[in-house]
Amino acid sequence: MSDSILQTRELTKRFSKRILAVNELDLDISQGQIFGILGPNGSGKTTTLGMLLGVVSLTKGSYSWFGAGDDYTLRKRIGAILEQPNFYPFLSASQNLAVHSRIKNIKKPDTDGLLKLVGLFERRNDSFKTYSLGMKQRLAIASALMADPDVLIFDEPTNGLDPQGIAEIRKLIMDIRDMNKTIILASHLLDEVQKVCTHFVVLQRGKKIYSGSVSDALQQTNTIAISADQFQSLLEAVLSCPGVLSHENTGDLIKVNIAEGWTAAALNKYLVDRNVNVNYIQQKTSSLEEKFLSILKENEKAVNPPLTR
Amino acid sequence: MNLRRTIELEYFKFRHYKPFLVILGLFVFCFLLSGLSIKGLLDWFLRQQEDDDVLKHFVESGLPLFDFVDLWQNLAWLATIFKWIPAFLIIISVTLEYSNKTIKQNIIDGLSKKEFLLSKLSLVVFISFVSAALLFLLGMILGLMYSPVKELSYIVQNLEFVPAYGLEVFAFLCMAMFAAFLFQRSGVTIIIFLLYTACIEPILTAILNYRYEWKVWYFPVEAINRIIRVPFQKYALSFVQDSILIGDVMVSLGWSTIFIFLSYWLLKKRDL
Numbered sequence: 001m002s003d004s005i006l007q008t009r010e011l012t013k014r015f016s017k018r019i020l021a022v023n024e025l026d027l028d029i030s031q032g033q034i035f036g037i038l039g040p041n042g043s044g045k046t047t048t049l050g051m052l053l054g055v056v057s058l059t060k061g062s063y064s065w066f067g068a069g070d071d072y073t074l075r076k077r078i079g080a081i082l083e084q085p086n087f088y089p090f091l092s093a094s095q096n097l098a099v100h101s102r103i104k105n106i107k108k109p110d111t112d113g114l115l116k117l118v119g120l121f122e123r124r125n126d127s128f129k130t131y132s133l134g135m136k137q138r139l140a141i142a143s144a145l146m147a148d149p150d151v152l153i154f155d156e157p158t159n160g161l162d163p164q165g166i167a168e169i170r171k172l173i174m175d176i177r178d179m180n181k182t183i184i185l186a187s188h189l190l191d192e193v194q195k196v197c198t199h200f201v202v203l204q205r206g207k208k209i210y211s212g213s214v215s216d217a218l219q220q221t222n223t224i225a226i227s228a229d230q231f232q233s234l235l236e237a238v239l240s241c242p243g244v245l246s247h248e249n250t251g252d253l254i255k256v257n258i259a260e261g262w263t264a265a266a267l268n269k270y271l272v273d274r275n276v277n278v279n280y281i282q283q284k285t286s287s288l289e290e291k292f293l294s295i296l297k298e299n300e301k302a303v304n305p306p307l308t309r
Numbered sequence: 310m311n312l313r314r315t316i317e318l319e320y321f322k323f324r325h326y327k328p329f330l331v332i333l334g335l336f337v338f339c340f341l342l343s344g345l346s347i348k349g350l351l352d353w354f355l356r357q358q359e360d361d362d363v364l365k366h367f368v369e370s371g372l373p374l375f376d377f378v379d380l381w382q383n384l385a386w387l388a389t390i391f392k393w394i395p396a397f398l399i400i401i402s403v404t405l406e407y408s409n410k411t412i413k414q415n416i417i418d419g420l421s422k423k424e425f426l427l428s429k430l431s432l433v434v435f436i437s438f439v440s441a442a443l444l445f446l447l448g449m450i451l452g453l454m455y456s457p458v459k460e461l462s463y464i465v466q467n468l469e470f471v472p473a474y475g476l477e478v479f480a481f482l483c484m485a486m487f488a489a490f491l492f493q494r495s496g497v498t499i500i501i502f503l504l505y506t507a508c509i510e511p512i513l514t515a516i517l518n519y520r521y522e523w524k525v526w527y528f529p530v531e532a533i534n535r536i537i538r539v540p541f542q543k544y545a546l547s548f549v550q551d552s553i554l555i556g557d558v559m560v561s562l563g564w565s566t567i568f569i570f571l572s573y574w575l576l577k578k579r580d581l
Contacts, residue, residue, distance in 0.1 A: 050580070050581075053416070053417045054416050054417070055413050055416050055417060055580065055581040056580045056581070057578075057580055072416075072419060072420070072421040073419065075416075075417065075418065075419040076418075076419035078419075080417050080418075082413070082417060084410075086409060086410040086411050086413060086414040087409070087411065087414070088322060088326075088405075088409060088411055089409060090325065090326050090327070091322075091325055091326075092325075095321070095325055098321050099318065099321045099322055100418055102314060102317050102318040102321050103318065103415055103418045103419055103420050104418060104419055105311070105314060143418075
């Protein structure tokens with residue numbers, strides 16, 4: 001595959017006999033994807049990224065950036081932040097970016113432009129230690145963008161931020177997505193992955209338990225909520241409908257599961273034909289949260305056999 | 310690999326770090342000040358002892374401390390006491406990278422572990438060079454002020470003590486750098502390094518040498534201190550090794566290589 005950004009094969013990290021942080025992970029990320037790595041805390045997200053970025057050694061397996069292997073020079077084409085933003089506290093934003101430009105070997109970095117992009121230009125000469133967490137996170141994003149990288153990696157970018165900070169960071173990530181860059185985003189926030197990502201994997205105890213595109217995961221629902229003025233006749237009509245597999249009466253709404261081939265529109269037409277005036281009908285898209293929890297539940301038994309002593 | 314880039318990187322990191330610059334400035338200031346005040350201190354001390362006939366004789370004849378030829382070894386030996394200050398600078402510069410996790414970010418941003426080590430090593434070389442240059446400057450000042458002979462041939466004789474001093478500082482700083490990579494935290498590193506170099510090893514080697522008649526030239530601190538031997542017994546008319554022995558140089562270079570290699574091994578082995 002020519003547009004492969006990242007490929008991992010049997011990527012494994014064992015910290016000790018008991019702690020297997022990442023277990024034979026296979027990932028394939030291609031150009032232009034916004035790839036979410038989803039998992040509860042301690043599921044191996046940061047360890048995985050650490051291995052891909054050369055700060056954690058591999059126990060087993062291999063990875064390849066841009067189809068070119070794992071040489072450290074390839075990391076110059078990646079902009080990454082792991083966990084918290086790490087900078088020299090006594091240097092200002094501009095000076096910290098200057099240090100970074102020496103590492104990336106960029107002769108004339110556009111530090112002012114980057115700082116304007118993330119809204120830190122006014123504070124560029126203040127030392128890093130005076131910044132709020134949100135500002136530190138934004139400087140980290142500016143730094144990650146410095147080399148105009150092909151790939152950006154964010155690890156829990158909104159962790160610990162207030163709602164306004166979260167909104168700012170999300171907007172920045174959306175802006176970066178619009179620059180046609182590949183993004184890898186590790187998060188335990190489903191909502192974040194749902195809003196931002198195109199593809200995602202779910203990790204549990206270092207093992208990949210699901211992978212696919214976000215839209216596929218969200219479409220797999222067949223629940224429709226309906227309400228009508230004449231509630232009793234609605235209930236009767238629903239019961240007689242061949243496309244309804246099951247229903248649930250919540251008092252003011254009826255939730256029905258429809259059979260393959262039926263849609264909300266078809267159901268509506270069926271009800272209108274029987275003189276039931278529907279005043280509310282909506283096909284529910286399951287949130288990623290429901291999907292995620294059901295995936296975790298399905299795998300709970302398989303991945304964690306009951307402890308026996 | 311780009312050596313210039315690793316040097317530049319270190320320069321960009323520390324040119325605005327005030328504590329670092331203050332310590333470096335104080336080091337240069339104290340180095341020159343204490344050198345320039347030796348003569349005055351000695352004169353004052355000898356004047357206090359006027360009743361002592363032997364010392365009186367010394368005062369009249371004048372100690373040849375600052376005479377060219379003798380001067381380089383005398384000053385180089387006296388200056389060895391200052392090597393702890395640059396050692397602490399190196400320790401701070403390495404442990405700072407760990408406490409701020411900037412070493413991790415450096416690697417993520419695309420530096421190799423080898424390049425990271427090289428950038429720290431460039432700081433070690435730079436400070437060793439500065440130390441040797443300071444010694445040369447001080448020697449020229451004192452010599453031109455107090456030495457009775459000022460011919461070029463005398464000035465350059467025994468000048469090899471200046472690069473030898475640079476080597477001594479270099480080897481010592483390599484050891485400090487290794488300690489910093491080993492312990493990673495500045496407080497712990499400074500205390501253990503100070504205890505080991507100024508207390509544990511000197512006492513241990515003294516006991517092993519005098520009590521058990523061991524050869525102790527291969528201990529690191531001993532080897533580093535051996536490059537420049539104590540010169541002053543010669544004024545009490547006993548024999549003094551007054552040149553640099555190639556063997557001492559080789560042992561110190563050997564230790565430097567070992568410390569650099571061990572630092573690299575630690576960096577390579579550990580996850581960040």
